[in-house]
Amino acid sequence: MSEKTDQTDPVQKTLRRRPWTRFRRNRSAMISLGLLSLILLACIATLPISASQYQQQDLSLNRQGPSLMGTFAPFGYDALGRNLLWRCLLGGLVSLGIGLAAATISVTIGTMWGAIAGWYGGRVDNMMMRLVDILYGLPYVLMIILLKIAFEPQLIKLLAPFFEKEAAKVANIAILFLAIGGVSWLTMARVIRGQVLSLKAQPFIEATQALGLPTRRVIMRHLLPNLLGPIIVYTTLTVPQAILQESFLSFLGIGVQAPVPSWGALAAEGVKSVNTVESFWWMVVFPCGLLGITLLCLNFIGDGLRDAFDPKAAR
Amino acid sequence: MWRYLAKRLLMCPILLWAIYTITFLMVVAIPGNPFKTSERNVDPQVQRVVMAQYHADNNWVFYWEYLGGLLQPIKAIEGEGPLVNLGPSWQYQDWTCNQIIGGSLPVSAVLGFVAMFLACLFGIPIGVISAVKRNSWFDYTSLGLALVGISLPTFVTAIALMILFSVYLQWLPVGGWGDISQIWLPAVTLSLPYMAYIARLTRLGMLDVMDSDYIRTARAKGLSEFQVIWKHALKNAFLPVLSFLGPACASILTGSFVVEMIFNVPGMGEHFVNGVLNRDRAMILGTVMVYSTMIILFNLIVDLMYAAVDPRIEVGRS
Numbered sequence: 001m002s003e004k005t006d007q008t009d010p011v012q013k014t015l016r017r018r019p020w021t022r023f024r025r026n027r028s029a030m031i032s033l034g035l036l037s038l039i040l041l042a043c044i045a046t047l048p049i050s051a052s053q054y055q056q057q058d059l060s061l062n063r064q065g066p067s068l069m070g071t072f073a074p075f076g077y078d079a080l081g082r083n084l085l086w087r088c089l090l091g092g093l094v095s096l097g098i099g100l101a102a103a104t105i106s107v108t109i110g111t112m113w114g115a116i117a118g119w120y121g122g123r124v125d126n127m128m129m130r131l132v133d134i135l136y137g138l139p140y141v142l143m144i145i146l147l148k149i150a151f152e153p154q155l156i157k158l159l160a161p162f163f164e165k166e167a168a169k170v171a172n173i174a175i176l177f178l179a180i181g182g183v184s185w186l187t188m189a190r191v192i193r194g195q196v197l198s199l200k201a202q203p204f205i206e207a208t209q210a211l212g213l214p215t216r217r218v219i220m221r222h223l224l225p226n227l228l229g230p231i232i233v234y235t236t237l238t239v240p241q242a243i244l245q246e247s248f249l250s251f252l253g254i255g256v257q258a259p260v261p262s263w264g265a266l267a268a269e270g271v272k273s274v275n276t277v278e279s280f281w282w283m284v285v286f287p288c289g290l291l292g293i294t295l296l297c298l299n300f301i302g303d304g305l306r307d308a309f310d311p312k313a314a315r
Numbered sequence: 316m317w318r319y320l321a322k323r324l325l326m327c328p329i330l331l332w333a334i335y336t337i338t339f340l341m342v343v344a345i346p347g348n349p350f351k352t353s354e355r356n357v358d359p360q361v362q363r364v365v366m367a368q369y370h371a372d373n374n375w376v377f378y379w380e381y382l383g384g385l386l387q388p389i390k391a392i393e394g395e396g397p398l399v400n401l402g403p404s405w406q407y408q409d410w411t412c413n414q415i416i417g418g419s420l421p422v423s424a425v426l427g428f429v430a431m432f433l434a435c436l437f438g439i440p441i442g443v444i445s446a447v448k449r450n451s452w453f454d455y456t457s458l459g460l461a462l463v464g465i466s467l468p469t470f471v472t473a474i475a476l477m478i479l480f481s482v483y484l485q486w487l488p489v490g491g492w493g494d495i496s497q498i499w500l501p502a503v504t505l506s507l508p509y510m511a512y513i514a515r516l517t518r519l520g521m522l523d524v525m526d527s528d529y530i531r532t533a534r535a536k537g538l539s540e541f542q543v544i545w546k547h548a549l550k551n552a553f554l555p556v557l558s559f560l561g562p563a564c565a566s567i568l569t570g571s572f573v574v575e576m577i578f579n580v581p582g583m584g585e586h587f588v589n590g591v592l593n594r595d596r597a598m599i600l601g602t603v604m605v606y607s608t609m610i611i612l613f614n615l616i617v618d619l620m621y622a623a624v625d626p627r628i629e630v631g632r633s
Contacts, residue, residue: 134334137330138337139566139603141572141588145588146344149591150345150346244466248469252572271470271471284471288471292463292467296463
């Protein structure tokens with residue numbers, strides 16, 4: 001019923017829309033949004049081609065520079081003579097997928113964790129936040145590697161009947177999702193807990209208590225909508241971090257397994273082939289450029305959203 | 316204040332014990348150990364003896380032995396061993412973790428200190444100036460540069476700097492350790508993302524503070540704009556930066572694998588990663604304990620500094 005009033009009441013409507021209006025006025029954020037959509041669209045649209053081409057190798061073409069004449073290879077070829085264009089496009093999908101999956105996991109766990117800790121307070125809060133402190137104390141690189149090594153073989157076995165030959169690839173990417181997501185929810189939990197604590201002290205939440213609303217309803221209808229701002233902001237900031245972490249893991253050689261590409265893996269491959277005699281610049285510049293532009297866009301969007309949701313930024 | 320400090324200090328061993336236990340459980344969950352390699356054919360009898368010597372055959376015994384070694388004041392006083400004994404490395408069997416970490420931690424700490432110093436030296440003024448001159452070209456340029464710093468993987472910036480300064484300009488050596496000139500490239504690479512974060516946090520903090528009443532009072536008193544900004548405003552705007560600096564210091568001082576590998580610096584970063592990859596249980600636990608001790612200590616220092624910077628905050632009451 002109340003949802004209906006939201007849609008008809010013009011004041012409510014403008015209030016809901018205000019962040020979006022403010023966001024649209026932020027030019028760098030809007031340009032970033034457009035650019036990011038363009039990259040994402042390009043990656044998705046070319047999936048049928050890139051999926052069939054990404055491991056086609058022609059050793060005679062190894063380390064050939066970018067060329068538009070003859071063969072279509074604007075990004076050049078890698079050390080094994082694979083067309084970098086297709087690898088970059090598919091790699092983008094993998095990288096963005098990891099970012100999104102990690103963000104989803106971190107939002108789900110982080111929000112729940114922080115909301116429960118903040119809402120119930122006292123001993124529950126203490127226990128839950130101490131656990132977060134402890135997990136913070138562990139170096140995340142270690143946690144990711146440990147999670148990956150400990151669970152990957154089991155997952156491959158588990159997935160074997162469903163994916164047959166592809167089980168190893170699927171398990172590898174799935175475990176990366178889980179591992180990176182599993183370490184990135186801590187900040188979210190802290191932020192959300194702080195928000196819940198301050199919201200809880202406000203009169204409108206007290207009013208819901210006085211009205212005797214069930215906890216579920218209070219949390220779903222009154223608490224969560226007010227948490228939406230910080231959640232969205234931190235999600236856009238988690239995505240680039242997850243992508244960076246994957247690139248770091250790929251650099252160590254424990255990220256996505258070859259021949260599956262990701263921007264991080266491609267950049268790491270390129271960096272390793274740089275030498276002083278002959279620079280194969282295209283092997284570094286294109287994956288790094290795409291990675292950099294995407295992360296830059298995500299950060300700009302995150303900043304824009306933070307300004308849009310920040311009531312103080314109305315000035 | 317003193318009661319609070321005592322309480323926090325008492326919590327430290329409990330937190331460290333919890334971290335130790337969790338890490339231990341995770342390490343036990345990883346299959347494999349460096350004693351059973353397919354490269355060499357070792358007599359099973361010999362293998363058993365070697366494993367027994369490292370307590371690799373019994374997790375329970377290992378857990379308590381290692382825990383006991385982490386702090387052994389009695390042995391240290393009697394001169395029978397170091398105060399903190401991180402055990403013999405499983406992978407590098409001629410070395411103890413104390414020797415390995417003791418040799419590499421100072422290198423990482425020096426590098427990290429220089430990097431953190433650079434990050435603060437440039438990050439804070441950039442943040443302040445871009446907040447004071449909000450929406451100016453300086454603000455936009457520094458924000459853009461900061462985002463670039465955050466958005467590029469370290470291995471890319473490292474290689475880019477190396478190519479520019481070592482290969483083309485030939486101002487600085489490509490890598491290595493031992494000479495003053497060798498510290499700059501890795502330190503700058505390491506400092507860039509931190510610098511960017513510090514600049515952004517300072518800017519946000521300054522924007523918040525510049526509108527508050529006490530700044531108006533300071534101006535009304537006739538203080539110079541320089542004093543208002545750099546003395547009065549920055550002091551409070553620094554709080555969010557401070558809470559970022561705690562964990563950041565701990566992680567930067569214990570080394571970065573990528574930067575140290577690219578510039579060939581014999582720091583501690585590699586032991587974090589190689590310990591896990593080698594299934595070197597003593598090394599994993601040793602590095603984690605060093606790292607988490609640093610984190611806990613720095614967080615404590617930050618909390619105490621909070622009170623020093625902002626007298627409105629009373630330590631121990633939240």
